[in-house]
Amino acid sequence: MAKRVILTIVGLMIVISVLAGIKALQIRRMIDNETAFVVPHETVTTAVVRAESWESLLTAVGSLEAVQGVTVAAELPGKVVQVAFDSGTKAEKGELLVRQNTTSERAQLAGAEASVELARLTYNRTADLYKKKTVSKSELDTARANLRQVVAEVDSIRTVIAKKTIRAPFAGRLGIRQVDLGQILSEGDGIVSLQALGPVLVNFLLPQRQVAQITTGTIVRVTADTHPNTVIEGVITAINPEVDAATRNIRVQATVPNPDEMLRPGMYVNVVVVLSVREDVLTIPVTAVLYAPYSDSAFVVESSKNGEKGGTGKVLRQQFVRLGEKRGDYITVLSGLEENEIVVSRGVFKLRNGQAVVVDNTLSPDFNLEPNLENN
Structure with missing residues (x-):
């Protein structure tokens, strides 16, 4: 019995040893397979760190805001008898817009003009008689005063008629009509x-610390979301003499052309003020940056010797960077990179430090400081 137990134990030990050897x-x-495995090289596109x-x-x-813009209104009460314009059309300076009823004023004008004619004849006869010493100086003065009075009455009636004949005070674009025939205006x-839609005014605010950097004549560039790919250039024409005590901002006004009436009063626009000084910067494509909460980084492409085969290859070095202003497809690098270094230009999220790569720029995108829908 004991011999059988011993044999069983020995058999189990042999089986365990065989299994352990196999494992x-x-x-x-x-x-050995993992040691012999060679990680395939990642194909990347690159860009050069440029000094600009x-x-x-x-x-x-x-x-x-329009250089000239008003709501044309009635100066005197009256009934509308003629509407001489269409909504949305252009009007020239002095063009008739609306005529109010002036029947009574024109009737009064006819009588007043007859009175003027009579008063002028009376004055002329009195002046001739005064020269012949047949009337007194006071009679001549009375005739002159009567003439002036009736002339003033005629001018007053004509003024009323002119005010009821409403004309465009300047050339511009008309809006939507607000009156109808027969309407009684107050x-x-x-x-x-x-609205005059030739040049238009752009009002914007700048912090007080930037006031010393601008002056009248400083160039501004304006873009509107209605035409995002069109940049309109103008100049600063006025700077408010006082700073807003609540916000510490100063109001600035620029004048810009308005080709094809693209800009309309009341629209908001993006304004870029171009200062006279330029800034030397290092730039890389925005897509070359690996953004992270702790720090942003870029992958620098470097040459590395292949110890086993005696050749050379390309490897990546992850470099932390401090970034600055972004413009178009580029961003400035304040520290971390040097001019003419080569960085991976896109797809950086899938890369790692020390990874072997192959550079192929045949499919590299075009980067632009002023991208638009076509080149983006």
Whole structure:
């Protein structure tokens, strides 16, 4: 019985030893395979760290205002008998817009003009008689005063007629009509908006610390979301003499052209103020940056010797960087990189430090400081 137990134990030990040997052989084979495995090289596109001179810019959001813009209104009460314009059309200076009823004024004008004619004849006869010493000086003065009085009455009636004949005070674009035929207008009732859409004014605010950097004549560039790829250039024409005590901002006004009436009063626009000084910067594509909460980084492509084969290859070095201003497809690097270093230009999220790579720029995108929908 004891001999049988011993044999059983010996058999179990032999089986365990065989299994352990097989497992050790498998582990050794896996280690050898992993050692022999060569990680395939990642194909990347690259860009050169460039030294450039950028314009110094100030940015703001502005609001557009017409150089001349009013709501044409009635000066006197009256009934509308003629509407001589269509909504949305252009009007020249002095063009008739609305005519109010002036029947009574024209009737009064006819009588007043007859009175003027009579008073002028009376004055002329009195002047002739005064020369012949047949009338006194006071009679001549009375005739002269009567003539002036009736002339003033005629001028007053004509003024009323002119005020009821409403014309465009300047050339511009008319808005939507606010009156109809037969409508009784009161003094001050609006008729139509009239906006001069030649050059337009851009009002915007800048912090007080930047006031010393601008002056009248400083160039501004304006873009609107209605035409995002169109940049309109103008100049600063006025700077408010006082700073807002609540916000410590100063109001600035620029004048910009308005080709094809693209800009309309009341629109908001993006304003870029171009300063006279330029800034020397190092730039890389925005897509070359690996953004992270602890620090941003870029992958620098370096040459590395292949010890086993005696050749050379390309490997990556992850370099932490401090970034600055972004413009278009580029961003400035304040520290961490040197001019002419080569960095991976895109796909950096899938890379790691020390990784072997192959450079292929045949599919490298075009980077632009002023990208638009076409080149983006």
